[in-house]
Amino acid sequence: HLELKSLRRRRILNQFKGPKVLPIVGNAHQLGKTPPEIIEQMFDWWHQHGRGNFRYWIGYYPNLMVTSNKYFEFILSSQTLITKAEVYKLTHPWLGLGLLTSTGSKWFKHRKMITPSFHFNVLQDFHEVMNEKSTQFISHLKQVAAGDSIFDFQEQAHYLTLDIICDTAMGVTINAMENRDSELVHAFKDMCYNIKVRTFSSWKRNETLYRFASDYPAYLKTVKMLQDFTHDVIEQRLKAHKEGTAATSQSDEFSRKKLVFLDTLLAATVDGRPLTSQELYEEVSTFIFAGHDTTTSAISFAVYLLSRHQDEQRKLYEEQREVMGDSGLSREATFQEISQMKYLDLFIKEAQRIYPSVPFVGRYTEKDYVIDGDLVPKGTTLHMGLMMLGYDDRVFKEPHKFRPERFEEQKPGPFEYVPFSAGPRNCIGQKFALLEIKTVVSKIIRHFQVLPALDELESKDGYISTTLGYRPEEKKKRDLQRHKYDPILLAAMSLKSENGIYLRLKKRF
Numbered sequence: 058h059l060e061l062k063s064l065r066r067r068r069i070l071n072q073f074k075g076p077k078v079l080p081i082v083g084n085a086h087q088l089g090k091t092p093p094e095i096i097e098q099m100f101d102w103w104h105q106h107g108r109g110n111f112r113y114w115i116g117y118y119p120n121l122m123v124t125s126n127k128y129f130e131f132i133l134s135s136q137t138l139i140t141k142a143e144v145y146k147l148t149h150p151w152l153g154l155g156l157l158t159s160t161g162s163k164w165f166k167h168r169k170m171i172t173p174s175f176h177f178n179v180l181q182d183f184h185e186v187m188n189e190k191s192t193q194f195i196s197h198l199k200q201v202a203a204g205d206s207i208f209d210f211q212e213q214a215h216y217l218t219l220d221i222i223c224d225t226a227m228g229v230t231i232n233a234m235e236n237r238d239s240e241l242v243h244a245f246k247d248m249c250y251n252i253k254v255r256t257f258s259s260w261k262r263n264e265t266l267y268r269f270a271s272d273y274p275a276y277l278k279t280v281k282m283l284q285d286f287t288h289d290v291i292e293q294r295l296k297a298h299k300e301g302t303a304a305t306s307q308s309d310e311f312s313r314k315k316l317v318f319l320d321t322l323l324a325a326t327v328d329g330r331p332l333t334s335q336e337l338y339e340e341v342s343t344f345i346f347a348g349h350d351t352t353t354s355a356i357s358f359a360v361y362l363l364s365r366h367q368d369e370q371r372k373l374y375e376e377q378r379e380v381m382g383d384s385g386l387s388r389e390a391t392f393q394e395i396s397q398m399k400y401l402d403l404f405i406k407e408a409q410r411i412y413p414s415v416p417f418v419g420r421y422t423e424k425d426y427v428i429d430g431d432l433v434p435k436g437t438t439l440h441m442g443l444m445m446l447g448y449d450d451r452v453f454k455e456p457h458k459f460r461p462e463r464f465e466e467q468k469p470g471p472f473e474y475v476p477f478s479a480g481p482r483n484c485i486g487q488k489f490a491l492l493e494i495k496t497v498v499s500k501i502i503r504h505f506q507v508l509p510a511l512d513e514l515e516s517k518d519g520y521i522s523t524t525l526g527y528r529p530e531e532k533k534k535r536d537l538q539r540h541k542y543d544p545i546l547l548a549a550m551s552l553k554s555e556n557g558i559y560l561r562l563k564k565r566f
């Protein structure tokens with residue numbers, strides 16, 4: 058039955074390049090056993106098939122890895138090709154159908170309703186929180202990094218971003234940096250971990266089969282804990298609104314009450330009515346997930362690059378001295394000062410090219426499409442290889458060289474570099490994210506010299522340690538020289554280092 062059902066799709070998709078397909082398994086047997094092996098396989102196939110689009114089958118499910126510019130333009134500009142790939146369903150039990158996962162008219166109406174929540178003025182309130190939490194983060198790092206110790210920065214960054222997002226989304230202080238062993242902090246961590254594990258497990262990915270897994274009861278407990286926590290906070294905030302003790306608009310300057318994301322949702326309407334409690338829950342949870350998993354990745358890899366590329370770090374420090382003044386290095390940067398940090402901006406662009414926080418974006422074709430003259434059949438999962446774009450030497454010369462200046466010298470075309478996606482379904486939190494990354498990273502640069510785990514790991518020639526993106530033969534050779542402290546990349550929904558991001562910090566004052 059499955060064979061017959063997929064006959065048409067097979068016939069059509071055979072027009073695309075791709076690895077040889079076996080009956081029943083498709084190409085699943087070639088994918089690799091571990092998450093890092095899967096991303097390596099994708100890069101290998103990309104090279105083997107002329108660094109263009111290629112198709113592969115997981116059992117009877119067809120997948121098309123998309124890296125061509127014309128495809129990116131078509132998909133990202135489309136108003137109809139907006140249904141997310143099946144993998145996003147793993148977030149449904151926690152997030153429901155919020156902005157990230159919904160489709161059709163629900164997505165359209167909610168996108169319109171939520172857009173003002175990221176308005177410039179609201180961001181200024183968020184910036185206060187980012188500043189406050191990153192000041193705490195600096196004190197926290199001083200303890201963790203004391204005595205020249207080598208520590209996993211990625212883990213610490215996760216606590217920070219969780220603190221920022223809970224406060225900006227709901228006005229709640231969970232203090233994850235200090236209470237890392239609390240049940241709630243564990244629940245957030247476990248949930249992100251669970252999504253990662255299920256992404257790469259062929260049977261745990263299936264909702265019905267997953268019920269038989271040994272970790273299923275613990276998973277249900279985690280989902281319930283997060284749901285109860287968020288519902289409680291929403292109820293309390295709703296009560297505060299009724300009693301007039303919460304901020305209702307950004308102009309609440311007089312009372313100095315901070316506006317949080319939930320406040321803007323409580324004031325919003327869809328179809329002329331306020332949001333239901335389920336809708337409020339879905340959007341707040343989505344904001345929390347999309348807004349902290351990604352920034353953990355972005356901040357971690359940016360700081361990792363600082364540790365390996367001392368010349369660039371020196372330039373960044375000089376810029377901090379220029380913008381903040383020598384006597385101002387210990388204070389918090391204002392919104393305006395952040396926008397004057399131009400080299401930091403280039404640095405983050407370059408960091409996102411090499412280590413995009415969202416390495417792949419998935420869509421599902423609910424009907425046939427003709428893209429760049431090719432027929433793409435209904436029922437195909439499209440994976441947009443955002444990460445491959447960054448390693449394409451037809452666009453970025455010497456892609457393994459870390460050179461923030463490249464973004465000043467030559468701007469990539471509109472669909473050649475899209476870490477925040479593009480078009481109607483682009484990242485709604487882009488400005489929030491950049492503000493957060495810059496606030497945190499600039500503060501780290503002012504307070505510490507970031508050093509690699511071992512002195513000899515500093516890059517002397519500007520080349521990065523990552524070998525993904527090299528041609529397979531070249532990659533194999535370079536892999537032999539890899540060090541245990543070089544990150545091993547894996548692409549769950551966001552890009553992470555499987556073996557952590559180990560580095561050292563030296564206090565500047």
Ligand code: HEM
Pocket residue numbers: 141156157158168343344347348349351352355413414415418419476477478481482483484485486487489490
């Ligand atoms: C470095 C940080 C970030 C990166 C690289 C990033 C990237 C992306 C990308 C590529 C998408 C498109 C996903 C898709 O089409 O499936 C997306 C969507 C989204 N992002 Fe971000 N993001 C970041 C941070 C944030 C933050 C901080 C928030 C919220 C505070 C956020 C909220 C969202 C939401 C709600 C969507 C769904 C938008 C929609 O479908 O209309 N993101 N992001």
